[in-house]
Amino acid sequence: MPTSLHSPLDMHLHLRDGDMLKRVAPLSAHSFSGALIMPNLVPPIETKEDVQNYKNQILEAIGDEDFIPYMTLFFKPTYSREFLESVRDEITAIKLYPAGITTNSEGGLSGFDVEELRTTLEAMSDLDIPLCIHGETGGFVMDREAEFVPIYEKLATHFPRLKIIMEHITTKESVAALDRFDNLYATITLHHLLITLDDVAGGMLQPHLFCKPIAKRPEDREALLKVALEAHPKVMFGSDSAPHPKEAKECPGCAAGVFTAPIALQTLTELFEKNATPLKNLQKFISENAQDIYRLKPLQKEVILTKEPFVVPDNYEGVVPFSSGTALAYNIHTII
Amino acid sequence: MPTSLHSPLDMHLHLRDGDMLKRVAPLSAHSFSGALIMPNLVPPIETKEDVQNYKNQILEAIGDEDFIPYMTLFFKPTYSREFLESVRDEITAIKLYPAGITTNSEGGLSGFDVEELRTTLEAMSDLDIPLCIHGETGGFVMDREAEFVPIYEKLATHFPRLKIIMEHITTKESVAALDRFDNLYATITLHHLLITLDDVAGGMLQPHLFCKPIAKRPEDREALLKVALEAHPKVMFGSDSAPHPKEAKECPGCAAGVFTAPIALQTLTELFEKNATPLKNLQKFISENAQDIYRLKPLQKEVILTKEPFVVPDNYEGVVPFSSGTALAYNIHTII
Numbered sequence: 001m002p003t004s005l006h007s008p009l010d011m012h013l014h015l016r017d018g019d020m021l022k023r024v025a026p027l028s029a030h031s032f033s034g035a036l037i038m039p040n041l042v043p044p045i046e047t048k049e050d051v052q053n054y055k056n057q058i059l060e061a062i063g064d065e066d067f068i069p070y071m072t073l074f075f076k077p078t079y080s081r082e083f084l085e086s087v088r089d090e091i092t093a094i095k096l097y098p099a100g101i102t103t104n105s106e107g108g109l110s111g112f113d114v115e116e117l118r119t120t121l122e123a124m125s126d127l128d129i130p131l132c133i134h135g136e137t138g139g140f141v142m143d144r145e146a147e148f149v150p151i152y153e154k155l156a157t158h159f160p161r162l163k164i165i166m167e168h169i170t171t172k173e174s175v176a177a178l179d180r181f182d183n184l185y186a187t188i189t190l191h192h193l194l195i196t197l198d199d200v201a202g203g204m205l206q207p208h209l210f211c212k213p214i215a216k217r218p219e220d221r222e223a224l225l226k227v228a229l230e231a232h233p234k235v236m237f238g239s240d241s242a243p244h245p246k247e248a249k250e251c252p253g254c255a256a257g258v259f260t261a262p263i264a265l266q267t268l269t270e271l272f273e274k275n276a277t278p279l280k281n282l283q284k285f286i287s288e289n290a291q292d293i294y295r296l297k298p299l300q301k302e303v304i305l306t307k308e309p310f311v312v313p314d315n316y317e318g319v320v321p322f323s324s325g326t327a328l329a330y331n332i333h334t335i336i
Numbered sequence: 337m338p339t340s341l342h343s344p345l346d347m348h349l350h351l352r353d354g355d356m357l358k359r360v361a362p363l364s365a366h367s368f369s370g371a372l373i374m375p376n377l378v379p380p381i382e383t384k385e386d387v388q389n390y391k392n393q394i395l396e397a398i399g400d401e402d403f404i405p406y407m408t409l410f411f412k413p414t415y416s417r418e419f420l421e422s423v424r425d426e427i428t429a430i431k432l433y434p435a436g437i438t439t440n441s442e443g444g445l446s447g448f449d450v451e452e453l454r455t456t457l458e459a460m461s462d463l464d465i466p467l468c469i470h471g472e473t474g475g476f477v478m479d480r481e482a483e484f485v486p487i488y489e490k491l492a493t494h495f496p497r498l499k500i501i502m503e504h505i506t507t508k509e510s511v512a513a514l515d516r517f518d519n520l521y522a523t524i525t526l527h528h529l530l531i532t533l534d535d536v537a538g539g540m541l542q543p544h545l546f547c548k549p550i551a552k553r554p555e556d557r558e559a560l561l562k563v564a565l566e567a568h569p570k571v572m573f574g575s576d577s578a579p580h581p582k583e584a585k586e587c588p589g590c591a592a593g594v595f596t597a598p599i600a601l602q603t604l605t606e607l608f609e610k611n612a613t614p615l616k617n618l619q620k621f622i623s624e625n626a627q628d629i630y631r632l633k634p635l636q637k638e639v640i641l642t643k644e645p646f647v648v649p650d651n652y653e654g655v656v657p658f659s660s661g662t663a664l665a666y667n668i669h670t671i672i
Contacts, residue, residue: 140554141538142478201537201550202477205590210541218476251586252656254541320588 002333003269003279003305007033007298009290012132012167012187012238013261014038014103015058015069022061023317024243027262029067031332033287033301036070036132036238036294039095040104044074048087055090066299072132077109077116081123092294093130093165101136102212103242103256112151114158121159130163130185130294131155135174136213142197145213146173156181163293168192168240170213172223178234185293187238188228190267191258191322196221207249208320211242212256229277231284236293239264243319260322263312267322269305270329302336338669339605339615339641343369343634345626348468348503348523348574349597350374350439351394351405358397359653360579363598365403367668369623369637372406372468372574372630375431376440380410384423391426402635408468413445413452417459428630429466429501437472438548439578439592448487450494457495466499466521466630467491471510472549478533481549482509492517499629504528504576506549508559514570521629523574524564526603527594527658532557543585544656547578548592565613567620572629575600579655596658599648602666603659605641642669 013035015025028035037058039045045054051071058069073079073087075096097108124131133155135148152174156164166174166186178184191211196202196218200209209215227235241264242257249255260267265286272282290296310331312323349371351361364371373394375381381390387407394405406428409415415430433444460467471488472480488510492500502510502522514520527547532538532554536545545551563571577600578593585591596603601622608618626632646667648659 140532141534142553196476198477201546204588204592205541205543205546206588207541207543207590208588210537214537217478250588252540252542252544254543256540 003330005265005269005286005303005305006283007301008265008286008303009033009237009296009298010035010239010241010261010264011236011290011294012036012038012189012240014040014240014242014257016243017041017054017057020243020245021057023319024261025058025061026063026065027316028241029062029065031262031265031303031335032067033298034068034070034296036092037072039072039074040097040102042104044104044107045072046074046076048090051087051090066301068299070294070296074107075109075131077120079120079123081119084120084123084127084129088127088129091129092296093132094124095132095134095167097134098136098138101134101138105134112154114154121155121162125159125161128163130165132165132167134167141214142216145169145171145216149173149177152177152184153181156184159183168213168238169224170216171220175223175227178227178232185234185236187236187240188224189238189240189258190260190264191215192221193225193228193271194267207254208322208324209258210249210254210256211240211258225275228285229272229275229281231281231289233284233289233292235285236290237268237286245318246315246320249320258322259316259319262316263321263323263328265303266305266310266328266330266332303332304334304336305330306333339666341601341605341622341639341641342619343637344601344622344639345369345573345632345634346371346575346577346597346600347572347626347630348372348374348525348576350376350576350578350593352579353377353390353393356579356581357393359655360595360597361394361397362399362401363652364577365398365401367598367601367639367671368403369634370404370406370632372428373408375408375410376433376438378440380440380443381408382410382412384426387423387426402637404635406630406632410443411445411467413456415456415459417455420456420459420463420465424463424465427465428632429468430460431468431470431503433470434472434474437470437474441470448490450490457491457498461495461497464499466501468501468503470503471505477550478552481505481507481552485509485513488513488520489517492520495519504549504574505560506552507556511559511563514563514568521570521572523572523576524560525574525576525594526596526600527551528557529561529564529607530603543590544658544660545594546585546590546592547576547594561611564621565608565611565617567617567625569620569625569628571621572626573604573622581654582651582656585656594658595652595655598652599657599659599664601639602641602646602664602668606665638672639668640670640672641666
């Protein structure tokens with residue numbers, strides 16, 4: 001029996017720019033109804049004009065597909081209320097990167113002093129602009145996210161009306177924080193539901209599974225899987241699909257990022273089925289929870305998947321996807 | 337003032353065979369007095385004839401260099417006392433690999449039942465043949481070595497006259513086990529004294545730092561460094577230098593192994609100096625402890641290092657070394 005997903009949303013997506021944007025944007029636009037577009041370009045998206053220009057580039061790249069790019073700004077603690085009011089209608093969220101923590105985050109935030117952030121975060125609270133955070137400290141790679149949880153908690157406490165999205169969470173500590181604060185939410189990627197550090201570096205080293213935050217321990221993956229499968233209302237799918245050219249992955253100094261956009265819906269359908277989870281939970285995880293949290297009215301799109309093998313291409317124009325070369329159980333049959 | 341090291345020994349070395357043997361053996365033979373040669377070839381070294389043939393290949397590859405290859409057998413629980421007696425004079429130790437745990441270990445041991453091992457291990461005890469063990473379970477990559485410590489302890493308890501060498505230890509748990517059993521010893525690599533998982537996967541992913549066991553946490557590195565610098569009498573240098581062609585490292589399914597042989601003495605000298613450690617401790621770590629533990633009388637070789645920059649080559653005939661392209665503080669000046 002075919003599986004039907006309605007208006008799937010990817011609430012954490014890297015579309016890059018230039019040639020890479022042209023390669024990858026159509027793949028997300030084909031099967032998703034919309035996606036929250038990350039602003040970590042070089043230079044980052046920081047002005048109203050940046051947002052408009054980038055949105056136009058995306059719309060041009062996707063051609064005829066029905067797809068809404070939900071735009072974000074790169075967080076700066078200097079954003080004034082006036083600026084945020086002026087840009088409110090152009091954006092869906094603001095993304096905060098600690099300085100230097102991942103790809104193109106050099107201009108990110110270097111401290112979390114509440115008073116220094118107050119003007120901007122109170123304006124965001126008043127304007128109902130969610131704050132998306134890449135929550136990692138500069139600590140040891142396996143501890144970085146858990147070490148960041150107290151910062152999430154400090155911000156959630158001091159700015160109780162601010163919606164804070166813990167992006168691409170990878171640890172049981174972040175999962176546990178979800179239920180301690182009304183205003184903490186989270187996105188979870190596909191790959192962090194499936195892999196641990198064992199898959200990255202436990203056998204041979206797999207550069208195409210290397211990402212930030214790095215995949216953690218089995219008990220972390222279990223905690224993520226639990227809230228995803230039960231469609232915890234504060235949890236949304238966000239792929240963190242992050243394309244790099246094959247040659248930037250298979251080399252010393254391999255770039256961080258896993259490319260999942262074109263295989264995410266097929267793989268999630270299989271994963272939820274394998275775990276005997278009702279389809280309505282997948283529908284919540286993939287769309288409804290995000291609609292509620294972000295107050296979105298997505299474009300209507302129905303993705304019908306059938307249980308027939310789909311062999312994932314080795315690469316999409318030089319970008320190697322997750323599960324490349326393997327057969328998935330579900331294929332996208334029709335998109336209405 | 338120049339630094340002089342006497343008869344340095346590398347008590348854990350992979351020389352491979354064929355073309356790779358010809359590339360790397362001269363590099364170790366040049367600056368080391370001798371090395372314990374690992375037997376994990378395809379097929380593994382399992383007979384007296386294998387040992388003799390492999391030793392001859394090594395001697396041919398090193399040409400005129402003064403260097404003793406201390407040979408090992410690949411452990412099999414079926415080795416009889418008669419067989420071990422017949423091969424005793426040809427080998428220095430026997431190396432045990434759990435099945436499938438690292439490069440070319442598919443034929444390794446799949447269980448540690450004391451009674452099944454008794455005949456072989458009692459014969460080894462009687463014949464004073466040390467047992468070198470790659471101590472990892474099949475568990476989560478960051479836990480594998482600590483999970484193996486109870487197996488070390490079981491073997492040490494049941495075979496109290498057997499010298500057991502915990503090879504290339506990477507954790508504080510293994511360091512702690514050293515002092516709990518008279519018959520447990522350890523080798524430590526250069527790279528595990530210098531790097532943690534952060535260096536492998538905390539920034540960009542660095543395939544040339546990927547090895548088994550994988551580099552662990554900062555507190556593990558500290559524990560290793562402490563016993564190396566104090567020249568703990570049960571600890572020896574063993575590089576685990578493990579060459580792979582560049583193309584087998586910079587690809588999906590990157591092979592495990594760090595190639596340190598040609599830069600080990602220079603880097604150790606710098607490391608001990610930086611930590612204000614007496615040269616006599618380095619001499620113990622690099623040679624005297626191994627002489628005592630293995631009852632070796634090494635070839636006399638004096639390696640004189642001077643404090644002048646040595647820029648590590650990008651590769652040695654297609655094998656990328658640790659610290660490639662960077663300047664080391666010490667250079668090998670003369671070898672007598």
